[in-house]
Amino acid sequence: MFPIASSCKNSLLLIQQMLLNAQIDNNDVAKLEKTTGIQIHEVGRILDDIQDYHRGVYRHSLNVGYLAAQLAIRLGLSKQEVYIISIGALFHDIGKTRIPHSILDKPGKLGKDEWELIKEHPRIGFRLISQYDWAHQLEPMILLHHERLDGKGYYSVDPRKIPLSARMVSVADAFDAITSDRPYQKKENINNCWAEMERCSGTQFDPDLLRLFRSIIGDIDKNRVKHMPTW
Ligand SMILES: [Fe+2]
Numbered sequence: 001m002f003p004i005a006s007s008c009k010n011s012l013l014l015i016q017q018m019l020l021n022a023q024i025d026n027n028d029v030a031k032l033e034k035t036t037g038i039q040i041h042e043v044g045r046i047l048d049d050i051q052d053y054h055r056g057v058y059r060h061s062l063n064v065g066y067l068a069a070q071l072a073i074r075l076g077l078s079k080q081e082v083y084i085i086s087i088g089a090l091f092h093d094i095g096k097t098r099i100p101h102s103i104l105d106k107p108g109k110l111g112k113d114e115w116e117l118i119k120e121h122p123r124i125g126f127r128l129i130s131q132y133d134w135a136h137q138l139e140p141m142i143l144l145h146h147e148r149l150d151g152k153g154y155y156s157v158d159p160r161k162i163p164l165s166a167r168m169v170s171v172a173d174a175f176d177a178i179t180s181d182r183p184y185q186k187k188e189n190i191n192n193c194w195a196e197m198e199r200c201s202g203t204q205f206d207p208d209l210l211r212l213f214r215s216i217i218g219d220i221d222k223n224r225v226k227h228m229p230t231w
C-alpha cells in the first residue's frame with residue numbers, strides 16, 4: 001500500500017483506482033516507479049495542482065486518463081506502456097493551468113488572441129512537464145494531442161511523427177470533450193458524438209483506434225461513472 005502524503009487530496013486515490021481498473025495493482029506500481037522513474041505521489045501532487053487551478057480541467061484530465069488506459073489495455077500494450085499512457089493522458093492538458101480562467105470559462109466564442117493562447121496549451125504543458133526527469137516518456141501526449149492525421153492540427157505536425165500514444169490521447173480527449181458540458185457548448189448525446197467522431201475518422205483520428213475505442217466504450221462509460229464517485 002502507498003502511504004498517502006498529507007498534502008494530497010483525493011487525486012492519489014483516483015489515480016490508484018484508474019490504474020487498478022487498468023489491471024495495474026500496487027505491487028506493479030512499485031516496480032513501474034523504479035523502471036520509469038514516475039513516482040505516483042508526484043503524479044498525485046501535480047494532479048492536485050490541476051484540481052486547485054480548475055475543476056473542469058481536472059475532471060476532464062481524470063476521464064481522459066481513464067479512457068486512454070482502457071484503450072491501452074485493449075490494444076494489448078505492456079503494463080509499463082499502460083502506466084505511461086495513463087499518466088501522460090492525465091497530464092495532456094496541464095498547459096491549461098497557465099491559461100486565464102476568463103478564457104477557459106468563457107461562455108461565448110473566443111476572440112482571435114484568446115484562441116491563439118488556447119492553442120499554445122500543448123506547448124506550455126510540454127515546457128511545464130519538462131522540469132521532471134521522467135517527462136520525456138509523456139511529452140508526445142502533451143505536445144501532440146491536438147495534431148491530426150491530415151496534418152491540420154494545432155502545429156501542423158507531419159502525421160508520421162505523431163506516435164501511437166498521442167493518437168490514443170487524441171481519441172479519448174475528443175470523446176470526453178464532446179460528451180461533457182463545456183462553457184461554450186452543451187454535451188452531446190452518444191449518437192451525435194459518434195457521428196461527429198466518425199466524420200473525422202482518417203482526417204483527425206486514427207480509424208483503427210477509433211473503431212477499437214468505439215467497440216469498448218459501453219464498458220468504459222459504465223466504469224467511468226463508478227470510477228468518479230465524487231462528481
Ligand atoms: Fe488539449
Ligand SMILES: [Fe+2]
Pocket residue numbers: 060064092093173
Ligand atoms: Fe483535453
